[in-house]
Amino acid sequence: MIPAIQIDNVHKHYGKVHALRGMSLTIQQGEFFGLLGPNGAGKSTLINIIAGLTRKNSGNVTVMGHDVVKAYRQSRYSLGVVPQELVYDPFFNVRELLQIQAGYFGKGKEINPWIDELLEGLKLTDKADVNMQALSGGMKRRVLIAQALVHKPPVVILDEPTAGVDVELRNSLWQFVQGLHREGHTIVLTTHYLEEAENLCERIAIINDGAVVALDTKEALLERGVGKTCKVVITLAKPLEQIPVALQPMLKTHEQNRIEFTLQRGSDSIMALINTLVSAGAEISDIKTEDADLEDVFIELTRAVNQ
Amino acid sequence: MYTLFYKELLRFSKVMLQTVMAPVVTALLYLLVFSHVLDEHINVYDNVTYTAFLIPGLIMMSILQNAFSNSSSSLIQSKMTGNIIFVLLTPLSYLEFYLAFMLASIIRGLAVGLGIYLVAIFFIDLPLYSFGWMLLFGLAGSAVLGSAGIITGVWAEKYDHIAGIQNFIVVPLSFLSGVFYSIHSLPEFWQQLSRFNPFFYMIDGFRYGFFGVADVNPVISLLIVLAAWLALACATLIMLKSGYKLRD
Ligand SMILES: Nc1ncnc2c1ncn2[C@@H]1O[C@H](COP(=O)(O)OP(=O)(O)OP(=O)(O)O)[C@@H](O)[C@H]1O
Ligand SMILES: [Mg+2]
Numbered sequence: 001m002i003p004a005i006q007i008d009n010v011h012k013h014y015g016k017v018h019a020l021r022g023m024s025l026t027i028q029q030g031e032f033f034g035l036l037g038p039n040g041a042g043k044s045t046l047i048n049i050i051a052g053l054t055r056k057n058s059g060n061v062t063v064m065g066h067d068v069v070k071a072y073r074q075s076r077y078s079l080g081v082v083p084q085e086l087v088y089d090p091f092f093n094v095r096e097l098l099q100i101q102a103g104y105f106g107k108g109k110e111i112n113p114w115i116d117e118l119l120e121g122l123k124l125t126d127k128a129d130v131n132m133q134a135l136s137g138g139m140k141r142r143v144l145i146a147q148a149l150v151h152k153p154p155v156v157i158l159d160e161p162t163a164g165v166d167v168e169l170r171n172s173l174w175q176f177v178q179g180l181h182r183e184g185h186t187i188v189l190t191t192h193y194l195e196e197a198e199n200l201c202e203r204i205a206i207i208n209d210g211a212v213v214a215l216d217t218k219e220a221l222l223e224r225g226v227g228k229t230c231k232v233v234i235t236l237a238k239p240l241e242q243i244p245v246a247l248q249p250m251l252k253t254h255e256q257n258r259i260e261f262t263l264q265r266g267s268d269s270i271m272a273l274i275n276t277l278v279s280a281g282a283e284i285s286d287i288k289t290e291d292a293d294l295e296d297v298f299i300e301l302t303r304a305v306n307q
Numbered sequence: 308m309y310t311l312f313y314k315e316l317l318r319f320s321k322v323m324l325q326t327v328m329a330p331v332v333t334a335l336l337y338l339l340v341f342s343h344v345l346d347e348h349i350n351v352y353d354n355v356t357y358t359a360f361l362i363p364g365l366i367m368m369s370i371l372q373n374a375f376s377n378s379s380s381s382l383i384q385s386k387m388t389g390n391i392i393f394v395l396l397t398p399l400s401y402l403e404f405y406l407a408f409m410l411a412s413i414i415r416g417l418a419v420g421l422g423i424y425l426v427a428i429f430f431i432d433l434p435l436y437s438f439g440w441m442l443l444f445g446l447a448g449s450a451v452l453g454s455a456g457i458i459t460g461v462w463a464e465k466y467d468h469i470a471g472i473q474n475f476i477v478v479p480l481s482f483l484s485g486v487f488y489s490i491h492s493l494p495e496f497w498q499q500l501s502r503f504n505p506f507f508y509m510i511d512g513f514r515y516g517f518f519g520v521a522d523v524n525p526v527i528s529l530l531i532v533l534a535a536w537l538a539l540a541c542a543t544l545i546m547l548k549s550g551y552k553l554r555d
Contacts, residue, residue, distance in 0.1 A: 053395055055554050073398035081396055087389035091318050103310025104397035147393065 002065040004029045004155045004186035005050060010059030012045055012210075019045045021210040022059070027188060027203075029064075029154070032181050034201030034218075035190045038302055042210040043190045044084050047159050051081045063155055077105065080148035084159040084190075086140050088132040094119070094143055095128045098150050105151035118146040121176050138165050145173070149180075156180060157188040162196065174200060198222075198294040208302045221297050229296055232261045232270060234277065235286035244280045247273065252299075262296060308403035311394060315411030319377060326415060330373050331422040334365045338427065341487065352489070352520050359434075360514075362427045363441075364486035366420045367448060367513040371506065374416035374449035375456040375477050378408045379469045382460025395554065401547035405457065405540070412453025417445055434517055440525055441516025447532045448509035452477070454539040461552055480506045490522055505535045 005027040012020040019042045027033045035043050048054035050061055052068050052075070061068045066075035089097060095115065102111040119125045122142040127135060135143065141161065148156060158177070162170045178200070181187050191197055197204060197218075204221055206214040214221060236257045243251055243259065250268060252260040261273060270289070277284065319326040342358035352360065385391035394404065427433060435441070459472045484506035490498050501507045512528035515521035521528070547553070 051396055053392055053554060055550055073400075076396060076398045079396075083389075083392060085389055087392060089385075089390040089393070090388070091321055096317075100310055100314050101393060101397075103313070104394065104399060106398075 001029055003027060003062075004031065004064060005188065006060075006062045007046070007050070008060040010046070010049060010061060011057045012042075012049065012054070013057055019210050020049075020056070023207070023210065023212060025205055025212060025215065027186065029186050030181075030184060031186055031188075032178075032200055032202045033186070033188045034197040034204040035188060035207065036194065036197055036204060036298060037190075037207040041207045041302075043207060044159055045210075046207075047081065047157055047188075047190070050157065051079060052076060053081075077151065078153055078155055080151070080153035080156045082144050082148045082156075082158040082161050084163070086137060086144070088135075088140055088143065090131070090133045093129050093131050094124060094135070094146075097132065097143065098146055101147045102150045107151060111150070114152065115146075115150065118149055121179070122146050123172065138169050141165055142169075142173070145176075154184070155186045155188070159190050160192065161189070162191060162193060170196075194293070194295045194298055204294075206298060206301050213301050214297075218294070222291075222294060224297060229262050229264055229300070231290040231293075231296065232263055232273065233288040233290065234259045234261070234274075234282075234284055235288075237283035237285045240277075240280065240282050242280075244276050246276055308399065308407055311399060311404070311407035312410050315377075315381060315407060316414060318381060319411070319415050326373070326377070327418050327422055330369050330419045331426065334369045334419075334423045335426060337365055338362065352518060355518055355520075358431055360489075360518075361487065362423075362431065362433055363514040363517045364510050366423045366427075367444070367510045368481045368484075368486045369423055370416040370420040370445055370449050371452045371481055371509065372473075372477060373419045374412040374452040375459075375473065377412040377415040378453050378456030379460040379463070379472070380456075381408070381411075382457065383463050383466060383469050386460075386463075387465070391553065401544060404547055405454075405543055408457050409450055409453040409540075412456055413446060413449040416449035416452070420445060436519035437516050439516070441513060443529060444509055444513040444516060444525075444532065447529065447536055448513065451505065451509070451532060451536045451539055454536065454543050457543050458539070458546060461546060464552075480504055481510075484510050485522070486510055505532065508532050 003026045005025070007023055007025040010020050010023045011018070023042070023046060035046070037043050045054060049056045050063060050068060052072050055069075063075040064078040066078060068075045092100065098115045098118070099111075102115065116125075119128055122145060124139065124142055124146065127139060132140065132143065141164070145158070145161060162173060165173065174196070177187060177189075189197070189201065201218055203217050204215075205212050231252070236259070239256045240259070243254060247261065250261040250263055250273070252262045254260070263270065263273070274284065274287070338358070338361060341361055382391070385394070455477075459469055463469050483501065484504050485501065490501045490507065493501065508523060508528035508531045511521045511523050512525045512532065515525040515528075
């Protein structure tokens with residue numbers, strides 16, 4: 001089967017910034033794929049290159065087998081992109097905007113039922129005739145999603161679609177996107193909410209500083225974390241002024257009464273940790289241990305590269 | 308392609324007051340002031356009053372300025388707000404992109420021209436020697452300025468850049484092109500200089516459509532204007548194809 005997206009040794013320079021350093025990645029049709037990485041890792045740059053919004057300096061990119069430069073028409077028919085920025089055209093209302101966007105892809109009136117379906121699915125029906133300027137941020141975000149889907153592309157990329165969206169709406173958005181995935185769409189998503197990626201994505205690439213640092217199924221990535229580290233959450237009766245120096249390398253977060261440590265299995269011992277805390281005068285009221293989640297793996301991997 | 312063209316039309320028709328009415332009023336104010344002051348004193352062509360002489364020049368000047376302003380302001384707006392990406396994400400080719408913006412500029416220019424014409428003939432008896440020549444120059448002239456507007460809009464990074472080109476190139480060239488006078492009334496040096504100004508040929512040829520008289524043979528003028536259009540069209544297409552500033 002032709003891959004949905006194939007990225008082969010792509011480099012991108014912005015002046016002195018080497019934003020992508022020989023990135024390679026293959027995403028199969030029907031996947032729910034997560035693209036994670038810290039700010040400035042190059043996620044949006046990669047998406048812009050796939051979408052033809054930015055030109056790469058070297059390498060090859062195809063969407064459904066169509067080269068994004070040489071066969072840009074076919075590749076763009078195959079692709080729907082929800083951009084990271086909340087951009088809109090203030091001259092038009094929601095329905096006009098969707099009709100115009102469909103028109104760019106050569107669609108006419110026959111697309112109207114699909115537009116109604118999209119408005120319904122994204123809970124925008126009652127806003128259809130409202131000017132874009134009068135919509136809230138979350139509504140604009142949903143219009144962006146509708147715009148990306150208006151030409152029925154088989155591959156959909158969402159660049160942080162849930163930034164600034166409230167919990168309820170986020171959940172309904174994910175239901176909508178999962179629906180698309182069930183219908184056979186390939187979904188690629190970037191997010192800074194690692195829980196989302198953990199719940200939704202089948203396979204995840206973690207990128208850092210313009211290169212892929214990990215690429216695996218969600219389970220395998222978690223396995224790595226679980227195999228290597230565990231988390232200890234300690235609740236204190238009263239806040240501790242300072243964490244003993246010996247414990248600093250393991251410290252993850254410290255907020256008043258709650259301290260979180262990441263321990264390397266095998267080398268770090270929970271007993272030693274507790275003893276050190278007690279001898280520093282801590283009154284421990286609760287101890288919990290947890291397996292690592294995606295966030296730990298993420299921090300682990302991106303930290304390793306930064307050092 | 309048709310959709311992008313249609314959207315561009317919608318955009319300026321939604322703000323008709325600003326994009327069509329305002330330029331019509333400006334042109335009529337010029338007309339009022341200049342004709343009132345100068346009508347008695349100047350006769351450019353035999354049997355043509357100064358006011359009658361002035362009108363086609365004013366119409367053409369407005370057509371040109373508005374054609375430029377339509378494509379350049381639409382592009383800079385889309386770039387500043389970021390919504391240009393919705394066009395860049397589509398399978399539209401750079402040629403279709405060019406044609407849509409240029410055609411919308413032509414329509415805006417001609418709409419303004421028509422508006423001035425309709426109000427003017429209400430008050431002044433204006434001959435129309437050849438509708439064909441008039442329309443041909445109207446189309447070619449607005450195509451040239453529409454293209455120049457696209458180049459400027461793609462290149463510009465803020466509204467100031469557009470205003471700069473408009474105020475320091477488009478407006479001076481259109482003022483110094485014989486809108487208010489026949490170049491034969493100029494000193495020799497300025498006459499020669501005017502011949503390097505493409506706006507001069509546009510206005511002279513457009514005026515020929517009304518009076519059947521011109522400073523330069525209209526066939527030559529038309530060829531020069533078409534050559535200018537061809538050159539700008541090529542430049543615009545090369546620029547769009549390279550992705551300059553749009554797909555960096
Ligand atoms: N248009 C541009 N001009 C210059 N540099 C850019 C441009 N776009 C991105 N960069 C640089 O490229 C690098 C990657 O940026 P990119 O936007 O791809 O990161 P990201 O992974 O999407 O980050 P975020 O999570 O913050 O959205 C950054 O160093 C950024 O400063
Ligand atoms: Mg980004």
